[in-house]
Amino acid sequence: MRVTLCQCVLAIALVANLVILYYGSKLQKRIVHRHRDTSVRGASQQLPSHRGMGVTILIREFEDFENHVAEAVQSFLQQRPDQPILVVADRLPYPPLALPAAPNVQVVILRPSPDQPAYTSRPESYIQTDYVALVPDGVKVESTRQLDTMLEEIKVSKGKAHMVAAPVQSLAPLQCLDVKVSLREWTVTYSMATSSKLCSAVRGDAVVLLATKDFFNLSAPLTKPLMTSVFIQTSLRGWTVKILEEVSFPASHQPLFSSSHNQWKADNLAKASRAKLFNDFGIKWVVTEDERQQWYGCSKETPRCFGTVHDDTPEYLFENRWTPPCCLKALRETAKYVTNILETSGVRYWLEGGSLLGAARHQDIIPWDYDVDLGIYLEDIPNCEFLRSIESGSIVDEKGYVWEKAIEGDFYRVQYSETNHLHVDIWPFYPKNGIMTKDTWMDHKQDVDFPEHFLKPLVPMQFAGFTAMAPNNYKSFLELKFGEGVIENPEYPNPALRKLEKGN
Incomplete structure (x- = not known):
């Protein structure tokens, strides 16, 4: 070619x-x-390295519509003009903050902008100091010694306290609290600490100082409400906070909010922020230090906290969690209500399957169970108006419970509400040659015939906060259903998919 x-x-x-x-x-x-x-480098160098002092002021929690952030910033700059200060907001504050035009004062917006590099929405990119002070809105500083004293204290407290807290001068003194967080049980419990100065959380307005690397190694360091969020995360890590009573910061002479309307707006936003925090962290039940209970999970008006259960293994077990406490609460209420209806109607019933196992082990629902099972005599169904009438369709009773015929077979189901489908299953049995049997069998190990003598007589048993009826000689009954040693050796419903770890 x-x-x-x-x-x-x-x-x-x-x-x-x-x-x-x-x-x-x-x-x-x-x-x-x-x-x-x-x-x-330019962004990080906008805050010079102050290794002599080593503290950056971080103001996170304030309201756009009214705040004292500018006054707080000016107060710190008056004491130390080169003080590094970082104001962090979810979005660009509006009205704009009237902050001094100084290279050591920065505003960082957490919401990423598609035209900006990633570091611009990451506050840690702007901090060059070894320590960070979390400062509430409206706080002022009177002397450079205040931060320096906190810094000295945290250095000498290394190994004993990861954080130090100085109170903001107000009517209420700081409270030292112990915090117990159980992610497995979706619960946070507060209690008064035995020490007044060293604990796992503080209640009240405070300036909190900790190492920058510790703060930004938290999984969600800037989640609001800030101090509630921080102390939940630090308590899971076993960190403590030391209260410095000899150091305090004055608050603004003016109230944070100048009108009752703005105070109302702030209170509602704080309530919503708290609810979102607990939802994001998977906390459904909070017990305060004065033993008040706060619920953040499902109710009669909302769907239950987990979806359809597959292979007897609810989704929360794959998250290393047990049944959400709001669901257990609803199941207890439903079980007590249904058994009371059955008793007053003259229907003989007994705890069945996993519910009887829970009564034997815990006098309660098994901590990872998701329904309640009851057995009844088939011949007693006509005695109960709800069960008798279900054949013509589901019934919503005056308490909002839903009685219905199960679509899976010849048994009945009582749901917590029309929206929340936590439920009690009612299984009709009938005697045949001294053996109790039924017409619908599920693919469960415990779903077997059993001698009727276990029901003659039925005996009372503590379950879920009330007295329920149960088979006599319940241990033999359970071992017939589940196998020998079932009470003493707990296991998840389907160990092939998820095994219960030893020691739980």
Whole structure:
């Protein structure tokens, strides 16, 4: 094949273009990387390295519509003009904050902008100090010694306290609290600490100082309400906070909110923020230090906290959690209500399956169970108006419970509400040659016939906060259903999918 001069020229031009594109691309990458590195360094260098002091002021919690952030910032700058200060907001504050135009004062917006580098929405990129002070809105500083004393204290307390807290002068003194967080049980419990100065959380307005690396190694360091969020996370890590009573910070002379309307708005936002925090952290039940109970899980008006159960293993077991406490509460209420209806109607019933196992083990529902099972005599169904009438359709009774015929077979179900489908299953049995049997069998190990003598007589048993009826000689009954040693050796419903860890 003969190559013409024109073809040679075109080939050379093509190769030259490819070489230019290759080296041009490499050069462009270098320029981009250099620009990015310079931008990051420029952002971080906007807050000079104050290794002598080593503290950055971080103001996180304030309301756009009214705040004292500018006054707080100015107060710190008056004592130390080069004080690094970081104001962190979810979105750009509006009306704008009237902050001093100083390179050591920065506002960081957590909401990423598609036209900005990632570091611009990460406050840790702007902090060059070893420590950070979490400062509430409206706090002022009177002397440089206040922060310096806190810094000295946290250094000498290393190993004993990860944080130090100085109170904000107000009517209420700081309370030292112990916090117990059980993610498995979806619960936070507060109690008064035995020490007045060293504990796992404080209640009240305070300036809290801790190491920058510790703060930003928390999984959600800037989640609001800030101190509630921080102390939940630090308590899970076993960290403690020390209260410095000899150091305090004055509050603004003016109230945070100048009108009752703004106070009302702030209170509602704080309530919503608290609910969102607990939802994000998977906390359904909070017990305060004065033993008040706060519920953040499902109710009669909301769906239950978990979806359809597959292979006898609810989704929360895969998250290393047990049944949400709001669900257990609803199941207890439903079980007590249903057994009371059955008793007053003259229907003989007994705890069945896992519910009887829970009564034997815990006098309660098994901590990871998701329904309650009752057995009844088939011949007693006409005695109960609800069971008798279900054949013509589901019934919502005056208490909002839903009675219905199960679509899976010949048994009945009572749901907590029309919205929340936590339920009690009612299984009709009938005697046949001294053996109790039924017409619908499920693919469960415990779903077997049993001698009627276990029901003659039925005996009272503590269950879920009330007295229920149960088979006599319940241990033999349970071992017939589940196998020998079932009470003493707890296990999840389907160990092939999820096994219960030893010691739980």
